[in-house]
Amino acid sequence: MIGIVIVAHFGLAEKFLDAAEKIVRKKPKNTVTVSIDPGKDINEFKQEIIKAIKKVDEKEGVLIFTDMFGGTPCNMSLAFLKEGKVEVLTGLNLPMLIEVLDIQTNGRSLNDLAQYIQTLGQKNICLASEILNKKSNNTKN
Numbered sequence: 001m002i003g004i005v006i007v008a009h010f011g012l013a014e015k016f017l018d019a020a021e022k023i024v025r026k027k028p029k030n031t032v033t034v035s036i037d038p039g040k041d042i043n044e045f046k047q048e049i050i051k052a053i054k055k056v057d058e059k060e061g062v063l064i065f066t067d068m069f070g071g072t073p074c075n076m077s078l079a080f081l082k083e084g085k086v087e088v089l090t091g092l093n094l095p096m097l098i099e100v101l102d103i104q105t106n107g108r109s110l111n112d113l114a115q116y117i118q119t120l121g122q123k124n125i126c127l128a129s130e131i132l133n134k135k136s137n138n139t140k141n
Contacts, residue, residue: 001029001030001058001060001104002030002058002060002061002062002063002108002110002113003030003031003032003053003055003056003057003058003060003061003062003063004028004030004031004032004056004062004063004065004100004101005031005032005033005034005049005052005053005056005062005063005064005065005077006031006032006033006034006064006065006066006092006097007033007034007036007049007052007064007065007066007067007073007074007076007077008033008034008035008036008065008066008067008073008092009035009036009037009067009071009072009073010035010036010037011035011037012035012067013033013034013035013067013073014033014035016033016065016092016094016097017031017033017097019094020094020097020098020101021101023094023098024098024101024102026101028101028104029104030056030058031056031101032052032055032056033052034048034049034052034073036072036073036076042076045072045076046076046079049064049076049077049080050080053080053086060110061084061085061086061087061109061110062085062086062087062110063086063087063089063100063110063113063114063117064077064080064086064087064088064089065089065090065092065096065097066088066089066090066091066092067090067091067092068090068091069090069091074088074090084109084110084111085110087110087111087114089114089117089118089121091121092121093121093124093125095120095121095124096117096118096120096121096124099117099120100113100117
């Protein structure tokens, strides 16, 4: 099973996981969070990420989710990027996390899972007025 680590600012990782657990109605296996707070030393964060990776690694790979590309959680996580072993997926949104927790990797490789979840996350970014206008125009025709 692929391990999941969520690394985000100020308790956001825990909030994402809590919301996703309530939606899928199950405690995910092999999923841990790391919260990045400005009061801690950078080396302490690195150690927390290392510990999280080791905790969920069952030799099928670890997918690290971060809240945004270029932020401290992402930048620190990128240090652990290793092809086929650890992948970092940025821009976490709730549909991405719900899906990965619900399918529990479904026999996919780390790379396939990361690609699938990235695509799903992108599809769930919508401008509501465009969707509503399309539906409105389709019913008029």
